[in-house]
Amino acid sequence: MTTTIDYYELLECERTADAATIKSSYRKLAMKYHPDKNGGCKDYEAKFKAVSEAYDVLKDPQKRAAYDRFGHAAFQGGGGGGGAGPQDFSGFSDIFESVFGEFMGGAGRGGGRQAQRRGADLRYDMEISLEEAFHGRSTEVTVDVSAACDTCHGSGARPGTQAKTCAQCGGHGKVRAQQGFFVVERACPVCHGSGEVIADPCPDCRGEGRVEKTKTLAVEIPPGVDEGTRIRLAGEGEAGARGAPPGDLYIFLHIKRHAIFEREGTTLFARAPISFTTAALGGTLSIPGLDGRTHEMKIPAGIQSGKQLRQRGAGMPVLQGRGAGDLVVQIDVETPTKLSTRQRELLELFRETETGDECPASQGFFAKLKSAIAG
Structure with a gap:
């Protein structure tokens, strides 16, 4: 976590607020800043993520106790509490799992590679007539999107080579560090959580595993759609990095004003x-x-x-x-x-x-x- 804004300030709560107050405030703010209600505004999206991050910590009694004592340093390595640099404290595994299991994302004992980050969802706005909304129609949309690289098939490595296990984290994708009385875990700074390092990247995608492409997709609009109806095209969003699953494409429908009806x-x-x-x-x-x-x-x-x-x-x-x-x-x-x-x-x-x-x-x-x- 990299934010430096006080979590209580983000959730507009006092430090003495009980769990119910924190939950109520989070729901109100999440509804206010949700991207789907604000036309995909980047500022609101960032605010929504920050509020969600704050609630993820403060809703958990153990995480909240750690935050109240050490602040953001409780969840960051290399600072405060006399902690050492990135190390593997496997002896503290049971304690770490019981206290920070949810924060770790369920990595399990002995660590594990960071879950592959799914590609971003995309939005496409389409305007149709009232007649088309009545009868439905088959159509196509053309979108510019990041797609899996054909040269390396999404791996990010030059054909004929492959990624190597990260020497820093041993392929786990995470490193552990002692932070005061706690052992905290964070993404490996070398492989950024993937657990692998590409020594010879693909020349076409430069190791990303994805390239920009223009795709034409078939869309089926069912009869009876209304203003704001969403059509989901699963797996047609941004490709994930280095073979991670793609996001989805959402078609938002808008109905033209009719001359009579x-x-x-x-x-x-x-x-x-x-x-x-x-x-x-x-x-x-x-x-x-x-x-x-x-x-x-x-x-x-x-x-x-x-x-x-x-x-x-x-x-x-x-x-x-x-x-x-x-x-x-x-x-x-x-x-x-x-x-x-x-x-x-x-x-x-x-x-x-x-x-x-x-x-x-x-x-x-x-x-x-x-x-x-x-x-």
Whole structure:
């Protein structure tokens, strides 16, 4: 661990805080700084890792006791407490395992090579139409990524040669050092935890075991995906160094704004203007759906603006499930702005026959208005 920021300060806790307080504070901060919630921001990612590192120590009573007494030096070799340089204190193995077993990452007695570091995960943002989200589609993405070197097959060593066991750590990948009353373990500074040293590196990857490549990958988008849906392509992320497992590639989907339909979950919404005569007399509304069918909706006589008509099962399909949502159409009654002479005459005749009962809401409003003014 290389950070020098106080762990209690990172977790925004007092040094006297109990385990429950530390845990609660960590959860709040982890949620705040999690990379998935901050668009992959590097600053937030670093903060998230630092907070996680602090909690990993303070949640363990034995690690916390060591940290309270020696600070960061409790987990670093070569300083404080009169410790010697890197050595193998196999005689302290049982004590070390019981106190720092979790910190060691479960290396086991007698040491062990540091676990191979898995390659980094990658993110790819893809924009698709609402129609593509409805039906799904097969597509391809092209990404620049670190891939295993073809020359050395990911080993990092020149073809015909191989890596040698690290003389510093004896192939364990870790070295132990006495730190005051404790024996602490850290990654070998020579092989950086791999347990091996490459004397003759591959000329193409320079010993890394990976090179930059452009890959074209097939992506299957299932029907019913929504904004922010993630598609995971296992093993298509960054290659790990020297043959370590690769990370994953995550496709984040974004839905383009549609000219007609809006979406909320599996429900599709649309607004449909109708003439005032259709609103008064009733009729039928024909709506072409994303499913390729024309949906007929009955308009009841006397319908008002803002009323909604619902067609069951004509909405978005359920992602990785059965059935579909609904299509909801909101009615907007349109008042004509251009009338012919004949139309105007007919409307004048209609107005002469009005009694007020045709529009009860209007009649009730003006009655209330008169009453309020009189009062």
